[in-house]
Amino acid sequence: MTTTLVLGAGVIGTTTAYFLASTGRKVNVVERLPAPAMETSFANAGEIAPGHAYTWASPRAPKILMKSLFQDGQALRLKLRAFGDPALLTWGMQFLANCTAERSHLNTSRKLVLCRYSQQQLHEITHKEGLDYDLLSKGLMYLYRDVPSFDRGTANMKILADGGLSLKVINPEQVVELEPALAGAREHIAGAIYCPSDESGDARLFTLALAERCKQRGVQFDFNCTVERIQHEGRKVTGVMTDKGLLTADEYVIALGCHAPLLARPLGYRLPVYPVKGYSVTFPTGEGFEPPDIGGVDENNLVAYARFGNRLRFTATAEFTGFDKQFTKKDFAHMQASGRELFPNGADYSKPDYWVGLRPMTPAGTPIIGKTHHQNLFLNTGHGHMGWTMSCGSARVLTDIMDGRTPEIDLTGMTLI
Numbered sequence: 001m002t003t004t005l006v007l008g009a010g011v012i013g014t015t016t017a018y019f020l021a022s023t024g025r026k027v028n029v030v031e032r033l034p035a036p037a038m039e040t041s042f043a044n045a046g047e048i049a050p051g052h053a054y055t056w057a058s059p060r061a062p063k064i065l066m067k068s069l070f071q072d073g074q075a076l077r078l079k080l081r082a083f084g085d086p087a088l089l090t091w092g093m094q095f096l097a098n099c100t101a102e103r104s105h106l107n108t109s110r111k112l113v114l115c116r117y118s119q120q121q122l123h124e125i126t127h128k129e130g131l132d133y134d135l136l137s138k139g140l141m142y143l144y145r146d147v148p149s150f151d152r153g154t155a156n157m158k159i160l161a162d163g164g165l166s167l168k169v170i171n172p173e174q175v176v177e178l179e180p181a182l183a184g185a186r187e188h189i190a191g192a193i194y195c196p197s198d199e200s201g202d203a204r205l206f207t208l209a210l211a212e213r214c215k216q217r218g219v220q221f222d223f224n225c226t227v228e229r230i231q232h233e234g235r236k237v238t239g240v241m242t243d244k245g246l247l248t249a250d251e252y253v254i255a256l257g258c259h260a261p262l263l264a265r266p267l268g269y270r271l272p273v274y275p276v277k278g279y280s281v282t283f284p285t286g287e288g289f290e291p292p293d294i295g296g297v298d299e300n301n302l303v304a305y306a307r308f309g310n311r312l313r314f315t316a317t318a319e320f321t322g323f324d325k326q327f328t329k330k331d332f333a334h335m336q337a338s339g340r341e342l343f344p345n346g347a348d349y350s351k352p353d354y355w356v357g358l359r360p361m362t363p364a365g366t367p368i369i370g371k372t373h374h375q376n377l378f379l380n381t382g383h384g385h386m387g388w389t390m391s392c393g394s395a396r397v398l399t400d401i402m403d404g405r406t407p408e409i410d411l412t413g414m415t416l417i
């Protein structure tokens, strides 16, 4: 029986373990934290959003980033001290190269294909395994507060519509009809793009539930176990040295999110994955509150929101500060103000639960999946701001590649070799 060691138990590592185990492999997962989904997959916005597959690298991005150097409260934040980080400088040059209209269009189209395929795979797993993760399948709404940005949004939407996604342009009355919790914010809304097939669900709950199903299929999780280096002889990986000793297998998968470049570098790989810090705040809801049933994005403030059972979460901000995960209450002020304006009675705003996470971003916005120059080493990383959406599809195509099958979708631009 083929043995496989998956490095990392985020949503990507866990879905990878699930698909690999279903092919009859003996799978082990090694994770430095005490449970699955404790790093970036912990408290993200939860949006399963092919309708938001746009890449960050776009013709408007450089201007927005430059503005953030001099103005506080921006959703995209570049700090002057970031210019001292060589990894960010290299990444930034590649990001800028992807900011042309042509590249942005191409990368978005590629991402959309993976996002849609991934959502199908997620549905299949959810149905087959009976997983409960506060899924809401009522669509997502992309809200615009003024006419010029609404016009830009509807013009952009063509890329996704050309890719086969059904999107509806709706006026403020239709917004409130679909989502009555937005009634109090009617005057702030110029219109919305509604994607009926988009969804929301708690990525952490999903990962925990899937990890349990993996265990039932014989997958072994080694928690509190940190990978220190990957050992190799020539073009073959021979083992993984951890703080608990050497682990060996026939095949190895790097699913370490934004830590992937650190462990791949000594093997000769410069993976273009940079940690981009994001913030989320979660509030309790319940009787007497009016949270939304349809999640979405406040496009002008770049704040995403979704309800998970009796919790309402807002997430925002893309900050380029390396692996720093510190925060202060002030960092959440912008998203809380936007959230409260949209849903004045959405939750108990006196009980915030703050969190930060590091998105494993590639310059193009597309992940890196598949083979490496080492015959038994594979990658599944770089899912950036959409790793929850792209998780099941990425794990499925990687498994196909490792089994020698042709994946069902075109992976051009998403592989290392």
Ligand SMILES: Cc1cc2nc3c(=O)[nH]c(=O)nc-3n(C[C@H](O)[C@H](O)[C@H](O)COP(=O)(O)OP(=O)(O)OC[C@H]3O[C@@H](n4cnc5c(N)ncnc54)[C@H](O)[C@@H]3O)c2cc1C
Pocket (backbone or CB within 6 Å): 007, 008, 009, 010, 011, 012, 013, 030, 031, 032, 033, 036, 037, 038, 039, 040, 041, 042, 043, 044, 045, 046, 047, 048, 049, 225, 226, 227, 228, 255, 256, 257, 258, 259, 277, 278, 279, 280, 304, 315, 316, 356, 357, 358, 359, 360, 381, 382, 383, 384, 385, 386, 387, 388, 389, 390
């Ligand atoms: C604020 C925010 C909002 C987001 N919103 C959305 C959204 O709405 N929709 C969406 O699709 N995506 C969203 N994302 C993106 C999504 O959360 C990520 O793309 C996804 O979680 C990445 O998963 P991962 O498994 O690659 O990384 P991780 O979850 O970080 O998993 C990597 C694992 O590797 C482990 N690890 C690292 N180094 C070592 C080591 N040396 N040894 C052992 N283990 C190690 C880590 O502990 C971690 O558990 C959001 C992200 C943020 C930050």
